[in-house]
Amino acid sequence: MPETLSFFQKFFFSFLLTILLSGCGETTEKTLSDSAQKVEANKITVTDDLGRKLEIPAQPKRVMALSAAMTEMLFAVVPDSLIVARTQVCNFPEAALKKPVVNSYPLDLEGLLVLKPEIIFTEDGITSMETAAKIEQLGIPVYFQKYEKVTDIFRGLNDIGKIMRRETEAQKLTDSLQTELNAIENEVKTQELKRALVVINTDPIYVYGRNTLMTDKLEKAGGQNALQENFPQQSPQLTREYVLQLNPGFIFGISQVQNEAFFRLYPELKKVDAYKNKRIFNLNDDLAARPSPRVVESVREIRNYLQK
Amino acid sequence: MLLLTFGVTIAGLKLGSFDTDFPTVWNALFNHNAEDPAHFAVLHLRLPRLLLAICVGASLAFCGYLMQAMVNNALADPYILGTASGASFGASFCFFAFTNLTVFGIYLPPFAALLGSFVVTIVVVALGTRSGQLIPSQMLLAGIALTSLIGALTSLITFLSSSEGKLKSVIFWAMGGFEKASWESLPYPATALMLALLVFMFMEKRLNVLLLGPDRAKMLGVNVAQTRWIILITVSVVTGFAVALSGPVGFVGLIIPHVTRGLLGITGKLNLIFCALTGGLFMLICDLLSRIVFPPAGLPVGVVTSLFGVPFFVYLLLKKNYKFN
Structure with a gap:
């Protein structure tokens, strides 16, 4: 075998390489x-x-x-x-x-x-x-x-499916989630809207604002975010007086929010309807806070509490 | 100054989430209807908050005045004893170490803050003492060193936390605020401040002589060591209670004493009372401003005290050709 290539051989391989590389650029x-x-x-x-x-x-x-x-x-x-x-x-x-x-x-x-x-x-x-x-x-x-709406999560799942070339699996999943969601929405659509405040943090008090995924989940579960004012932040900080003035019918706590501790810290808030009517519940942390495929499970959990 | 404070307090009683006019405020105070949520908000939420702001502002300004006189240094403030860093450490430790922050109906962070401030202050004082004698320069250095150490420990426990909620609590606590004011907690800082003011109204001359330096003060018959110990204990207790309830609000304890001296002179007879009243009014205005600018919760009051106070302080320094002693 020759140790070096002849001029003709070099020209031939260069030509072949150029053809191959240009084909890759299509x-x-x-x-x-x-x-x-x-x-x-x-x-x-x-x-x-x-x-x-x-x-x-x-x-x-x-x-x-x-x-x-x-x-x-x-x-x-x-x-x-x-x-x-x-x-x-x-x-x-x-x-x-x-x-x-x-x-x-x-x-x-x-x-x-x-x-x-x-x-x-x-x-x-x-x-x-x-x-x-x-x-x-x-x-x-x-x-x-x-994600700002539940449907954004479905779109997100489909986008992942397309990027990962798993379109069919993603579509199947989102179709089934959508069907479940529709069933919940149909079930609660004739019921009276229940005003709920979802507390993320107790000291200081932070709640889910109006333009959040949580608001959409509340609405799909037959409720309404008690916080209707628009704030620059997605999750605004509130004072005790503001919460009193909102007077929510339900209070949901997530993360480290513990219901009893919350009212021990702010005894003044025992005057709100949610406390008087014992409609204060802790949501499952992960379900409530994560915009995940378990979103329908989260809506169902909220729906169950709103019906109590 | 008293009238102005009263006027701003009345105006502050109108400010909140419930729409309240002056007749409603009047009725809330004098014809109180416990079932009316607006009346409840005025009497149980707004009024204690305003009074706590006045009390904390007055305490910090008053203690700043005392500390500057004691160490004869224009840069001294109530926090040089490590009070703020100790309180921050106590509160941070409490937030991160305990899942349940309320035990037997008592909210733990203010108590942890108070404990932290006392422990650190005692260590700083011990380090600044030699043979029973307080050495102000040594105490200043000990305060700075310990503040750095405690600050590092606070940062460490904050860093190790996995909870975003707890981080928020610690950060907001460190920036100061009066949202958790209540009638139950107000008597502690108020009593400490009143007693301290009463004691130092009789010691004002001693304070003025201290500004001449320890040697000349001794020559003029002042028991310097005893005066320093009284100041130290007073500052620890008054600042400790104030910081425990409001968080370490910065700058008030530094600038208000200078404002007082700039307006009334270095050894004015009413300096202490004026300083406390100015501190209270200043903090009250800052709290109201914070809530007007950024409703409903307001900006952290420490941010407003600096933004609002520093330009005025600089103006005073430049215009009045003010000197410390």
Whole structure:
């Protein structure tokens, strides 16, 4: 075998290589919900919910999420084998607990480098733009989703399905969730609206504001957010006097909110109808706070309390 | 000053989530109907809040005045004894260590804050004492060092927390506020302040002489060591109660004593009372402003005290050619 290639051989291989490379540059068009995307070689360009354009693998094989809700969404749509890690706060489904942990706060960049996900999913408000930029410097695209309504979660699931080439599975799941949701809505639509306040934090008092997923869940469960005023923040801080003036018929607590402790801390609030009528309940933390595929379960839980 | 404070308090009683006019405020105070939620809000939520703001502002300004006289330093404030950092540590520890923050009907964080402030103050005083004698410069340094150490420990327990809610509680507590004011808690800081004012009304001359420096004060017959100990105990107790209920509101204890001296002179006869009243009025206005600007909960009052107070303080320093002693 000759040790060096002849001029003719070099020319032939160069020509062949040029042909092959130019073939890889051809593009095809795909649609991903409302976002435009292009397929370029084995990469596609997608637009996430924040309007950021990202170049991602056409068929990602290694993915993870930086929020507990999005980990639940991935496990609902994507085969477990493609999910490479979870964060320290991801505790559902059980299969997630078997995955290695990458700390999301403070972010474990080295952990990401070791596990090399090809795309990371996260939620608006959970991961900062600064953190996303750091991750993207490692060559890992960060796909943000944003949810203000229950239907945004279904759209999010379908988007994950399209990105991961699991459209059919995602569509089946969202269809079934939508059917369940419709059944709950039909059941409560003739009932009187019940005014509820959902307390996120007790000291100081923070509640879910009007333009939040929780408001949509309350409405679908036959209730209404007692807080109808618009505030600049999604979850505004309230005073005792404001809560007294709202006089909610129901008070739901999530996270570390403990009903008895709440009223021991603010005995003045025992004057509200919710306390007088013993309509104060703790919602399941994870169901209430996470925009996950378990959203219908969350609506059902709220519906059950509102009927008490 | 008293009339102005009274006027602002009455105006403050109108401000809140319920629409209340002056007749409603009057009726809430003098023809109280316990079933009327607006009456309840005026008497049980707004009035204690306004009174606590006055009390805390007066306490911090008064203690700042005492500390500046004691260490003869224009930069001294009530927090140089580590009171604020100790209180913050106590409250933070309580927020993170206990799931149930109310035991036997008592809300624990103010008690933990009070305990933290006393413990740290005692350590600072012990470090600033040699052979039973207080050495102000040594105490200042001990205060600064311990404040840093306690601050680091507070940051550590905050960092180790996994609960966003608890983080919020600690951060908001550290920025100060009067939302949890109640008739039950108000007597503690109010009594401490009244007693302290009474004691120091009879000691005002001693304070003025202290500003001349310890040696000259001794020559003029002042028992410097005894006066310093009285100041120290007073400041610890009064600041401790104030900070425990409101959180460590910054700047009032530093600027109001200077404002007082700038307006009434360095050794004015009514300096202490005026300083306390000005501190109370200033805090009251800051609390009202915070709620007007950012309803309903208001900005953290510590933010407003700095934003509102510092420009006036700088103006005073430049315009009046003010000197500390």
